[in-house]
Amino acid sequence: MHAPSAAGRPAGDIVGVSAATVRLRAHIEKVAPFSSNVLITGPSGTGKELVARRLHARSPRADRPFVPLDCASIxxxxxxxxxxxxxxxxxxxxxxxxxxxxxxxNHGTLFLDEIGELEYPLQAKLLRVLQERVVTPVGSHRGEPIDVRVVAATNRDLREEVAAGRFREDLYYRLHVVHLQTAPLRQRAEDIPLIAEAFLVELAAEGLPKRSLSAAALAELSEYAWPGNVRELRNVLEQAVIRSDASVLRAEDVAALLQPDAAEASGAAASGDQACATRPRVHSPADQGSPGPEPLWASLAAVEREHLLRTLAHTFYNRSAAARLLGITRQALLRKMQRHRIDVPSEQMR
Known part of the structure; x- marks a missing residue:
């Protein structure tokens, strides 16, 4: 969805020609002039912060600060x-x-990413600030008036979080004044050539070798399901640029970096067999490294452990990147790794 385009778009523009992307751009243009709070929802890696930045850039607050904060980080x-x-x-x-x-x-935009991860006691304090437009620093009793547009984002269904008692209903309605939805990349495959081209331009500007994509490579990218969405696309292209010595990336250059199960899922989903599409073919952890027949069916725990291992290997054991691909917080990933007794190889410690 994002990155600069070779067609002269500004850096960080929302790139794409699909109906979902065109509709999103139009919705942003419509609501950007106002100061109403905005809630952006969508899967992890679909460019929610980019949407927030475009909202800010197209608003009367564009020359004032844009301040992002990850609510899951602290x-x-x-x-x-x-x-x-x-x-x-x-x-x-x-x-x-x-x-x-x-x-x-103040007088600008505050972007609250992963708002669904904000601790419940802090939700009440945030609600009070949004209601009164006054902020009181910790340890002080003197409030200060503020003029801030709040844009929040989450990959969770906050209505379900409200029903489960994990998110305040009154805060939800304070944030959900304007709603913008980002679509997964697999639903807008026609955007992939433009996004890929834009990323290659961006990578070259960052000092990596200048590369282009062959028609076969573009076809390979367009047929893939992209479970990690745009973020995974950039990751794959960056790896391909680094690994390849050719000026034109071939199909095999990118195919080697794609997750096999996701590619299979894409083909199965296209034929309508969604149930089979999302069923990974894995081995039980107990059988790893030992010969013998494959079990008839793996347990749910085995499936999860295998998927965690594959994702960690795909991101070279970068836990933050793996968590983003999986659509969970880093803390949740660490808990799952501990539960499944997954250790990070010493050479990958970071």
């Missing part, structure tokens, strides 16, 4: 400080005043 008191700021002495280690993201984004 918890507790530190997250409160990140959001609202603090005064010196507010807690251990608070040696000086801190502005906080709300005040840093």
């Amino acid at each position: 918890t507790g008191e530190l997250m409160a400080s990140q959001l609202f700021g603090h005064v010196a002495g507010a807690f251990t280690g608070a040696h000086c005043d801190a502005l906080g993201c709300f005040r840093a984004a």
Whole structure:
């Protein structure tokens, strides 16, 4: 969906010709001039932050700050400080005043990514700020008026989170004034050539070798299911550019970097057999490394463990990147790795 285009689009533009992308761009243009809060939903890796940045760029606040904050990255008191700021002495280690993201984004846009991961007690404090348009730093009793447009994003269904008691209903309605939806890449395959071309231009601008794609390579990319969406596409292209010595990337250059199960899923889904499309073919962990017949059916735990291992290997054991591909938080991935007793090879520790 994003990256600069060789056709003269600005860096970070939303690239694509599919109906979903055209509709999204039109919706952004319609709501950008207003200060209403926006909730962006969609699968992980579909460019939700890019949508937020375009909203900001097309709004009257474009020359004011755009401040992004990942709500899954920090918890507790530190997250409160990140959001609202603090005064010196507010807690251990608070040696000086801190502005906080709300005040840093004053008269601009605050982008709250992964809003569904925000801890429940902090949701009440966020709601109060949105209602009163006043922020009180941690450790202070003096509120400061703010003028901030809040754009939040999540890959979760917040209505389900509300029903489960994990997300405040009143906060949901405060955020869900304008709703924008990003589509998975597999539903807009006609966008892939433009996005791929744009990424190759971006990678060359970052100092990597200049490459182009053969028609066969483009066909290979267009037939793949892209479980990691646009983020995975960029990852695959960057790996292909680094590995290949040719100026034109061939089909085999990219095919070697695609997840086999996802490619099979794409073909099966096209024929309407979605149930079979999403069924991975795996071995039980107990049988790994030992000869013998393949079990007739793997357990759910075995499927999950195998998929975690494949994803970690695909990202060279970069846990943050693996978590993004899987559509979960890094903390959730670490818990799953601990539960399945998955260790990171010493040479991949990072």
